[in-house]
Amino acid sequence: MLEQFGSLSPANVQKWQFTEPKQGVFNYTQADDFVNFALKNKKSVVCDTLVWHQEYPSWLDQKKWTKEELLKVIDQHVYSEVSHFKNRCFSWNVVNEALNDDGTWRETLFYNVTGTDYIATAFRAAARADPKAQLFYNDYNIESPSAKSTAVENLVKTLKKQNIKIDAVGLESHFIVGETPSEAQQQQQMQAYIDLGVQVLVSELDVRFSALPPTEAGLVQQTNDYQSSINACIKVGKQCMGLYVWDFDDAYSWIPSTFPGNGDGDLWYANFTTTPAYDGVVSALEAGELKNY
Template sequence: MHLVAALLALPLASAQLNELAQKAGKKYFGTATDSPELYSHATYFSILTDRKEFGQLTPANGQKWSYIEPQYNVFNYTEGEVVTNIARQNGQMLRCHNLVWHRQLPNWVMTTTSTWDKANMTAMLRQHVYNEASHWKGQCYAWDVVNEGLNKNGTYRDNSIFYQVLGEEYLKIAFEAAALADPSAKLYYNDYGIEAAGPKAEGAKRIVKLIKDAGLRIDGVGLQSHFTVGGTPSIDRQISNMQSFAELGVEVAITELDIRLNLLPPVTAANLAQQKRDYKTTVGACMQVEKCVGVTVWDFYDPSSWVPSVFPEQGAATLYFANFTKHPAYHGVVEAITNKTNRGEDVGKKNGKGKDGKAKEW
């Protein structure tokens, strides 16, 4: 436990993650944020807005449907502008999140299916997506157009009001409207549980093919990467999975990375070391795949993480402790990025493999 106390007491080092990632050939290293109560906290805000640390921001909640269109045809962009304004003022790239999700919907959308038919839901969905995406036209590097549309077994979510009324057609409607509204933005399908091969990853590939076969545009797949310490897929599995999406003609990004600890028993040097290895593995996988354009952590500061509110006995999932010292995992990320840079080769073009056919485990 003395070692843990020493780790907590480590001083702040110079910010560097985005600077290093760009040097390694990636577009960004970024963070989500949705902590207005912390924007007046000098340390939090200085880290958040330091482009050497985070070159890209994602609004964690402010662009979701419940904020944007709380009443039918009444659009309110106030919450969504909070983070977008920070990014704009600080010259940071913006990933926009999200246009269509089965959760965080206002009551007027979540009525019984008898309220909706194919015609009126198509019109409503098209209007919402087009209006929101066009509001930030030209400002978003990417939009998560459809978020979490799959069950664990790779089938479509039947608890989605959009799927209940429109079937898989709702995905095509959303991507078509987003492309019309913001032609310069990359259009993504975003989900968790698709970071390694399996039924859900196959379902995500089916969505990519569905959109492409309809003659519509889909540019990327977002791998959320909400992992548990010790349960993170191996670097080989993550690389292979990323490449399987890239082979469909889309880019990939790690969009919501955090790796949570069990807090019973409390944090130890051993599980912090494992967390470091897990972060290094995941970021290292992206570094080895040419079509992986960047990494976004789902906030960087433990007190503002979503994890404890959803998993009461888990937490410490981010890169900074409550006192703004860095997890060992931060340094694992640095190692994953700098090891690629120092090697001076684009290992993604070589499938991320060594002579033994396995991924380089840094």
């Protein structure tokens, strides 16, 4: 199974609550285990996540920060973590899910104290710590034209105007069977980001059923939905830097706990047998002459 993937990404162990559980006290033990395993098996590592409004340590909520203080904390955290993994991470999800679906800024601890300055601070710190790593902004519901996608485009423009390194936009691509944006819509939106001078990656692809068990027609649709993302990435060429699934099997999927009654969204079932969508993904990759993507 491992040989079918060219890259690996950790689910949680590089997130802030694990890597800096107490202010200024860093713990990279679990993350090092993951990264070392990936590199030992000759896989590139898509490192994840530096700044997110979830899975950050409780000490951040236990103090009333000034803007300057919190920006310094963000800078120190990002710089420390990226420095620790320098030359081991192919890329970093630097800032995750900073926008609401209507394109407005999500009101988080970081935004409420610093406005949008925390985003620039995080990207600057990551670039300073590892200039060779590919840095990306990551979000969901930005895979086709929408107010949120436009807001991401504006974010990219803003960072670039400030000469801040941003290399890519990560499209989470958490889809529902039968409600996935079309191949044409995904390709159009990918190209819109690319036209701004960044690459794209399909960063967390899964296509879940909203009701279980799936029907035969539903399994066919799920295969088509997976292929829409694969084909869109292939058609924009090398500017789509990768395709990643989240997770690869239903046994450890995040979906059932987040969306009760939903599931079977991955390429392997919980018993580790492959789904029809797996065969469809392999066919699409082979047709596009892409392997281990």
